[in-house]
Amino acid sequence: MRDFRWPPPPDGGPRTYGPGPTAPRTGRPALPEPMTELVTTPHGVRLERLVTGAGEPVTVFAHGLATGIAATRPLGSAVAGTKVFFQFRGHGRSDAPAGQWTYTDLARDLRAVADLAGATRAVGASLGAGAMCRLLAESPERFERAVFYLPAVLDQQRSPAVRERLAELLDAVESGDIAAVAGVVSAEAPPAVRNTPAGWAYLRQRIDQLMRDGLAAGLADLPDQVAVTDTADLAAVTAPALVIGCQGDDQHPVAVAEALAAALPHATLHVYDKPAVLWTNRSDLRDRISGFLNE
Template identity: 80%
Template sequence: MRDFRWPPPPDAGPRTYGPGPSAPRTGRPALPEPETELVDTPHGVRLERLITGSGEPVTVFAHGLGSGIATTRPLGSAVAGRKIFFQFRGHGRSDAPVGPWTYLDLARDLRAMADLGGATRALGVSLGAGALCRLLVESPERFDRVVFYLPAVLDEPRSPAVRQRLDDLLDAIESGDESELAEEVSRELPPAVRNTPAGWAYLRQRLEQLQRDGLAPALSTLPDQFPVRDRSALASVTAHALVIGCAGDELHPAPVAEQLAQALPNATLHIYDKPGVLWTERADLRARISDFLNG
């Protein structure tokens, strides 16, 4: 039987317990984080940004609640052209102005990054998908192509489980207890991945970033909000859309993805059959996203 343990084995493990091989196995370390920059925006909030690739088209990537650039980069690895990754307010090195914040504030962050970089395409993950929805309600013709990966909320508040997960993460960061924080971050991983070299590498990188930059307490009000008052407002969106959901994901219910795809006039929907898609279906996911955005 294998279980999650912290701190990790000094030789990068994982260790296994019980019957079967018990020797540590060396894992490939996580890639070092690339150098980012702080960018001034028209609405007065400096945001952390990373630009990779070159040429056209330009795609902006918006991360999920409590995540950041590192977790969205794999989604763009096969996408052509220039790619803009950024941190929403309260994440990473981005500013954390006085809250409370709304999805309108997040949409402003996303719009600023898109406008400054000349992006014609966008991908939003969870919270980022909500910000993208709000931006499109305000400017339905802003993008040519959009991807919504694991949308979590549309026109109704998120489940209490989301608020609890975020509160637990914020408390663990505030406590300064590395083991407690590691336990919370490990919940982001599928159980089968938690004691593997890839899981340890992800965990180390996330811990380093959260311990260095933290998360703004003002983020705690976002789980009670939703991006659009009425999903019918998305009927004017002109962009071609790809909506990707997942069955069995408590934090990103598949019905939300289905509702979003129905509300958008030019949408394709794909639902994976189990959570942990970025770990279990990474090649298919990357190909699905790049085929759509490169089209």
């Protein structure tokens, strides 16, 4: 049987055991993380930010729960203009204010980063898509174009499976046990790629970031929150929107993507036929997002 194990092979490459090749292999290392900066927002929360590209238009990218900038960068690889990536509160080097956090707080983080950069377009992934929903419910004309990638929540709480996985990850990070963190994070990649150079590179990068920056305990309450209390609040959104979902993803139910597309007046829905889109359909996903934003 070929499966995942931690610690990694000493030569840095993937290792399979049982029948099959056993010679040492060279794993492709993850690219070094770029230099980021901390920016102070008008609401007093410092947020970690990365700006790439140049010129107009300016697009802001909002990541998912317990991930970060590295997870959203592939979504902007072919998007024209300036791209602004950031970490929500409690992620990376961003501040973790005391008290319970809601999607109103996340929308405030997103709005602040977008306003500081003069962003007219936005891409939200999972948690970031929910924050964008809350922001647009409050300010329907804030963005000229919007992409919602794998929305996870709208007007109903997330599933118990999401709460359990987040609690497991928070506990593992808090314990400082690298093997425990690796065990949880490895499930983010499809089984077919977990023991490949790309899979090991992803795993190393995620573990390095989590063990260095940690995750704030305040994140544990977010799965109990909803992005909007009533989908009718999105009826006034004027921007064309692209909503992307996929079948078979219990963390991001396709029903949420369908409901969001139905709630937005000018939305186009695309549903992939299997999960792990960034691994299985990266080229098509990149072209779809950039084609929509670059029009």
